[in-house]
Structure formats: structure tokens, C-alpha cells
Amino acid sequence: MDFIELLEKRRSIRNFEDKPVPVALIKEIIQDSIKAPNASNKQAWNFIIITNAEFMKKLSDISRQGFIDSVKRNPDSPLKEYAKGLENRKEVNCFFDAPCLVYITGPTNVSTIREDVGILAAYFMLSATNKGLGTCWIGMGGGVRDKAVLKEMGLPEGHHLIAPIIIGYAKDGKIPPMRDRKEPTILKIIE
């Protein structure tokens, strides 16, 4: 797909067809993604692929509760009302019942890992769009702290979950319009 078309088609998708995404396809997307530039070519990123719906719901419940608890610890949080709403809706799946969830992870001792994974995730989401899939980065999904669960996910000690990205086929092929963009602020031009 042409890059300009890709920029329009890559929207955050939260409503999916009930159609599985083959793990082989995810691996192709990962192969595209690792062409991303990264600090000192360390390639410190790792991946976890989850297609098991029950396990995803378990991670959703844990992440949801972790989010609610963290908001409670901060009484001034602007997310207070949102968290209160979530508390009463235990059936909510923060991964929107997507057929697949990929975590991009990395070692905590690589100082540039959050930027590196950000770049990689952009590649990942654009590559998925190029293959006709929809994605959404679910920030809340990174809130798993339970060591036993992290071990079950295959995350080594000293690593953390950075980018939880859901993937699937957009319901009825519907791609929502781009959310409003404000004019970017150019702080200064030094010519």
C-alpha cells in the first residue's frame, strides 16, 4: 500500500470481526517491524503473542483492577470518573475482544527502550494496516504487576511490558475517521 494511503487507513480499531489472526501473519508483521531504527542497533525488543481469549480476559481483569487501584492511590487523578465507571462494569474487556494481543517488551536497563519500542510499534501498526489488519495500543494493558502472571507470560526478570497492541480484522471493514488533529506547535525555527 502507498505510504500516504497507509497514513489514512491506520486508525485505532476497537471493534473486530470474530475471525482469528494466524500467528504466522503476526510473525510477518514482526519481521517488518524489526527494520525500525533503534539506539545503537541493540534491538533490545522482545515479543509475546496471545490469541487465547480466556488468558486475554484474565490479563484484562488484572490490568483493569491495576488501573483502578492506581487511580485510587492518586486522589487528584483526572481519570477518577473514568476509573469509577470501570469499577462497576466488570464485564468490560479492555482488549475489546480482539482475536490477538501482542506485547512488545524490553529490558528496563536499556535507557532508550521506551523510544525504541515506540518506533517499533509504529512500524508494527503500519505493517498490520498494510496487511489489512487493524490495531490499537492499549495503554491500560501494560498494568500487569503480578510476578506469577508475568512469568506465565514468559517475561524475564528485569524486563517490562511496554506496548500492548491488539490486532484483528476491523468489523465490517469499518475504519473510523481520524480523530481531530490540532495544528502542531513549532516552538522555533532557527534559520
Added chain:
Amino acid sequence: MDFIELLEKRRSIRNFEDKPVPVALIKEIIQDSIKAPNASNKQAWNFIIITNAEFMKKLSDISRQGFIDSVKRNPDSPLKEYAKGLENRKEVNCFFDAPCLVYITGPTNVSTIREDVGILAAYFMLSATNKGLGTCWIGMGGGVRDKAVLKEMGLPEGHHLIAPIIIGYAKDGKIPPMRDRKEPTILKIIE
């Protein structure tokens, strides 16, 4: 340009034609970039555009010294030898005499800003490639700490420099081959 072609052509460029990059073109790249997804659609990113060679060399000197000093403060740094080499080569321009340097910046109190800017920077670098330009993220270039200089750059208090990206036309159109990629580690597949 097709996305797959773009993935091959987007390489880190460190050798440029002596040919200016119009600010209007940079603004077009910024317009592509802000289509990037970002946490809660905050769009907390800002930009600084520099094409003034003298000012760029000043920033290079400051960044270079900041880097050397930070390595000195950490006697176990794996970058010790590299920093020692730099110390003896004061003429080195860490921005590779690129005709343009763009800083993507953001407020320090937005917890997701480093990932957000990582995604945006990927869009920026791909968009530049799509327009026939070469880029390189110069990590060292973010090391400016001098408040007077940051003010001169237009950076507000409470904001920081995140992605320093050089841009220009690759010398003789030469695009280096992709640096080696290792097989990505998939920690676990949960089906």
C-alpha cells in the same frame, strides 16, 4: 512510495549533499507525522526546526561535551573508549553537517511522552524517506542541559528534548544497506 519499498529505503543517513531542505518541506513532513496514534490523543508533541549551520555546530559542541561529561561520571560506562576518542576530536559535528535538524520535544509531566514521540518519530522518518530525504535520530544531540541555550531554542520550562533528527539529501543518493538484524525473540506464544 509503497510501504515495503519504504521499509528498505528508510536507512539512517549520516552523509549529506550540501543542499538545503526547505522549511516548507519539513512542515509537510510534520503534517504527515501528526497522524500518528498517541495516548489519549493528547498530541503533546512540539517541534523545533534548525537550519542554521552555526547554531547546529554550537548545539553539537554542547551535546558532545555533555556526553563526555556524563560518561566520565560513570566510570563503568561501556562508552568510555568512544567518549575518549570524541574528546580529542573537537571538530566532530555530531549532526554530521546535515542541512537541517528537527527536535521533537514534549512536556515531562506526560507519562507516555517518550513512547508517543517514538511513534511520531517513526512517522517522521518514514515520511521524509517518502519525500526522497534521509534522516538519522542522533541520541547524543538530546544532551543539551544549559537553560540559556534551551531558552534560545524556544523550549518552554517543563519540556524536554526527546528526538533530535537530522534530515537532508543522501550524498550521491547513496542509501547504506540495512545493518544486521537478529531473529526477534518471541518470549511466548499463548494460543
